[in-house]
Amino acid sequence: MVASLYYCHVSGSVVPIGSDGQPMLALAAKLARNDPLTPAEAETVARLRPMLQITSRRGIAGENLFLALRVMLKRDGRSLVTNEIIDRFSPNMTLIGKDLIIPRDLRSRMGQWVVAVGYSAIHDYELVPKYVPQILESLPYVFDDENAIEFAVSERDRVLPNGEWSRRRDSDRMAQSGNLRPDQI
Amino acid sequence: MRWFTTYSGYRWTPEKGYNELFASYVTSIREHFKMRKTNVPGVEKSTSGEWIPHVLQGRRVSVILDRFEWKHYIDDKIVFALHLRVATKRNWLFRLFDRRTSPMNVIFDQDVLVIFTDDFPSEPPKFKILGDRYANINGYHEHHMFRGGVMCIMADSDDWDPDRDNILRAVNAALDWIVWHYYQWGF
Numbered sequence: 001m002v003a004s005l006y007y008c009h010v011s012g013s014v015v016p017i018g019s020d021g022q023p024m025l026a027l028a029a030k031l032a033r034n035d036p037l038t039p040a041e042a043e044t045v046a047r048l049r050p051m052l053q054i055t056s057r058r059g060i061a062g063e064n065l066f067l068a069l070r071v072m073l074k075r076d077g078r079s080l081v082t083n084e085i086i087d088r089f090s091p092n093m094t095l096i097g098k099d100l101i102i103p104r105d106l107r108s109r110m111g112q113w114v115v116a117v118g119y120s121a122i123h124d125y126e127l128v129p130k131y132v133p134q135i136l137e138s139l140p141y142v143f144d145d146e147n148a149i150e151f152a153v154s155e156r157d158r159v160l161p162n163g164e165w166s167r168r169r170d171s172d173r174m175a176q177s178g179n180l181r182p183d184q185i
Numbered sequence: 186m187r188w189f190t191t192y193s194g195y196r197w198t199p200e201k202g203y204n205e206l207f208a209s210y211v212t213s214i215r216e217h218f219k220m221r222k223t224n225v226p227g228v229e230k231s232t233s234g235e236w237i238p239h240v241l242q243g244r245r246v247s248v249i250l251d252r253f254e255w256k257h258y259i260d261d262k263i264v265f266a267l268h269l270r271v272a273t274k275r276n277w278l279f280r281l282f283d284r285r286t287s288p289m290n291v292i293f294d295q296d297v298l299v300i301f302t303d304d305f306p307s308e309p310p311k312f313k314i315l316g317d318r319y320a321n322i323n324g325y326h327e328h329h330m331f332r333g334g335v336m337c338i339m340a341d342s343d344d345w346d347p348d349r350d351n352i353l354r355a356v357n358a359a360l361d362w363i364v365w366h367y368y369q370w371g372f
Contacts, residue, residue: 179191179202182226182256185211 188306189263199227199256207263210352211255214265217353218250227256236272236289239357241364247272247289248360265299265310267356271363292367297359299352306347312336312359318372328370329362336362 189207190197214220218237220229229252236247254266272289279286296315302308314334322328329337338358339345345355366372 179204180208181202182199185203185208185226185255 187261188301197258197261199258213351213353214250214253214255214356217356218248218253220250220253225256227254229253229255239360241357241361242368244273244364244368246292246360246364247274259300262303263301265301267297267299268295269297269360269363270294271360271367293363299355299359309339309345309350309355309358310352312338312355312362322370328366330366338362 186193187197189203190201191204192201194201215222215229219232219235221232222229231249231251234249234251236249239246239248249270249272250267251270252266252268255263257264257266270291271293272291275286275288275290295318298311298313298315300311300313302311312335314336316334319328319330319334322330325331331337336359338355338361
């Protein structure tokens with residue numbers, strides 16, 4: 001089993017956000033401490049927020065990133081661990097256990113890790129450390145030009161080499177599989 | 186694998202959704218007992234307080250499901266909370282002498298939990314009567330009861346067939362047990 005990476009759909013202009021990881025983490029840390037932001041950072045935050053608000057209404061996948069960022073913004077260190085994150089991530093994400101342990105050398109890259117979890121379905125806990133660098137390197141945060149971000153969240157949601165989705169969206173799947181909210185029964 | 190949802194993630198909450206099977210269970214109880222939804226999803230009340238006639242243990246009895254809550258869960262176990270009343274009709278002679286008395290003789294008026302264990306649907310749900318109605322009984326075997334107020338509603342392991350049986354059959358078996366216990370033991 002491997003940790004698989006998935007990418008969001010790309011169409012139109014591509015907006016990379018923290019593609020090297022580090023600026024984003026530094027930003028998250030700053031926000032967590034309520035440190036003043038540089039104009040560039042403030043711009044990044046301003047750019048992110050409306051997207052995230054929009055995407056968070058677009059289903060589970062969007063919510064993942066929203067949550068991941070929220071965690072990054074509000075927490076640091078190991079306290080981000082598990083339930084809150086895992087709870088909200090994809091229903092198809094295979095979980096790596098309640099006591100998700102972040103390898104020590106990755107603690108400093110926690111923010112990236114959280115986002116990485118949002119992007120990946122990690123099937124084997126033992127392999128996590130091995131794949132994390134790969135995950136981190138492979139995080140092109142891209143949005144389409146309508147802010148209609150759609151993340152792939154399960155293995156079958158893999159984006160094909162030609163850029164097409166290989167599967168329907170989460171919202172469709174929920175509807176088709178007969179998942180009903182309490183008020184729909 | 187949870188029987189009540191298609192959600193396969195780590196922790197299920199009602200917001201993750203229920204499947205059609207679960208919905209059919211709820212609607213079958215709703216229709217059978219003439220329940221109506223309240224403003225709170227997962228909480229339903231008897232539409233008009235109308236007694237629903239049943240024949241249990243060969244006797245005509247009436248049943249009201251005053252309240253039906255299907256929103257509860259404990260970890261991955263679904264729990265229905267029912268408030269059930271079971272009654273027989275009073276003798277006309279009795280009423281002749283005391284017209285103030287209700288025509289219904291209520292023999293059971295209790296909260297009952299229906300617990301769908303991990304083994305459901307291969308095993309029937311458990312029916313647990315809340316309160317101390319049966320707290321002081323001796324000899325659980327004679328009372329067809331497990332400790333903690335759990336009714337023994339199935340005679341043997343073949344009595345429940347997951348392909349054939351559904352929630353209404355289980356509720357009916359529990360009602361049957363209630364009537365049996367009342368006439369056998371007086372309470």
